C-alpha cells in the first residue's frame with residue numbers, strides 16, 4: 001500500500017501561543033489562516049519496534065501524536081461526513097529537530113530517515129479528548145490531550161481533501177505541543193493512549209538498516225533554483241536549496257487537464273526538468289551523484305499564488321493541489337543526456353513561446369541536489385526531484401493549452417479547465 005503521510009504544524013494551542021508575537025512580524029506578517037501542512041516522506045516511515053538512528057551532533061526531539069488513517073478515496077469531504085472516511089487511528093512520532101522558523105519548509109528538521117514511526121491502527125469512537133503519553137526509559141516525559149488542538153481530525157480531513165484527494169491508507173498526523181521531549185542515544189520511547197496499540201521506538205547512535213518503507217515515491221521540488229526567477233519574484237537566490245515536497249495526489253499525466261480554481265488572480269506554469277533516482281542514495285558525493293540517476297523527465301510545477309501563506313512557503317495548498325503537477329510518464333535514460341546542465345527549457349501557451357531558459361542557470365545543479373538531499377535522507381529508486389523553473393511565468397486561464405518542453409527529454413501538454421467545468425464533468 002503506497003500511502004502518503006501528511007502532518008500539520010502549529011495545530012496545538014501551546015505552539016500558536018508561543019509564536020503569536022513573532023507571527024505578527026515579518027516574514028510571517030499574520031498568523032496562519034489555513035492548516036500549515038507538511039509531508040513525512042517515505043524515508044521517514046518506521047513501524048512499531050523499529051530502531052531509529054539519531055543524527056550525530058544534532059539535538060533531536062520526540063513528538064508523540066495521534067494519526068488518523070483514511071479508509072477510502074476522500075475528495076472535498078465535508079466536516080460532518082469525515083467519519084465515513086476514517087479507517088481508524090494510530091499513534092505516531094513526529095520526530096524533529098528544533099524549528100527555528102516556520103517560514104520555509106523544514107525538510108532538514110522533519111524529513112530525516114526514521115523521523116516518522118507510526119504504530120498499528122485501531123478504531124476509536126471519540127478522539128476529542130485523547131491523552132497522548134510519552135515515556136522515555138519508563139519515565140513519563142510528556143502528556144497532552146487532543147482537546148488542546150485547534151483543528152480535530154474531521155476538520156483536517158475536510159481542509160486537506162478540499163485541494164488534495166486522499167486515498168485509502170493515507171495518514172494525517174494531528175500535531176504536537178510546543179514543548180517536545182529531547183532524545184538521547186539509547187532512549188527507549190513509548191507513545192501510548194487508551195484504546196490504541198502503543199508505539200515503541202529505540203533511538204540509537206548506531207547506523208540502522210531500515211525496513212523498506214511502504215510510502216509513495218517522494219517528489220521533491222526546488223523553489224527559486226534559477227536566479228532570474230527568484231528576481232522576478234523579488235527574492236534573492238537562496239544560499240541553500242529551498243526544497244519542498246509535493247504529494248502523489250498532485251501528479252497527473254501528459255495531455256491531461258489542470259484545474260484552475262475559480263475566483264483567482266494568478267495561477268502560473270513552471271517548466272521544470274525532473275530527475276528520477278535509480279539507485280538507493282545516502283551520503284552520496286557530488287562527483288558520483290549522477291550514477292544514482294535513472295533518467296530525466298519533465299513536469300509543470302503550477303503555482304496558485306493567491307493561496308501563498310508565509311508558513312512552509314510555498315505551502316501545500318499552493319503546490320500540492322490535485323492535477324497541478326503534470327508529469328511526463330516517459331523517462332529519458334541518463335546516458336541519453338550528455339550534459340544535463342545544458343538543456344533548453346521552454347513553455348508555449350496556445351502555441352506562443354512564453355518561457356525560455358537553460359538548465360545551465362540552475363543555482364544548485366542536479367549533482368549537488370543529490371549530494372545535499374542524500375546527506376540527511378535516504379533517496380530511493382523512483383524518488384524524483386523537480387529542479388525549479390527559470391524566469392518567464394505568466395497567468396494561465398481556462399481553455400489555454402500549455403506545453404512545457406525540455407530539450408532532449410520531452411514535451412508535456414496539458415489544458416487548463418475551470419474548477420466549475422471540472423466539477424460539472426465529474427457529475
Ligand SMILES: O=C(O)C[C@H](/C=C/C(=O)C(=O)O)C(=O)O
Pocket residue numbers: 221222223224225226229233270301303313314318387388389
Ligand atoms: O514564492 C515562493 O515562495 C517560491 C515558490 C516556489 C517556486 C518554485 O516552485 C520554483 O522556483 O520553481 C513560488 O513561487 O510559489
Ligand SMILES: [Mg+2]
Pocket residue numbers: 221222223270272301388389
Ligand atoms: Mg517550481
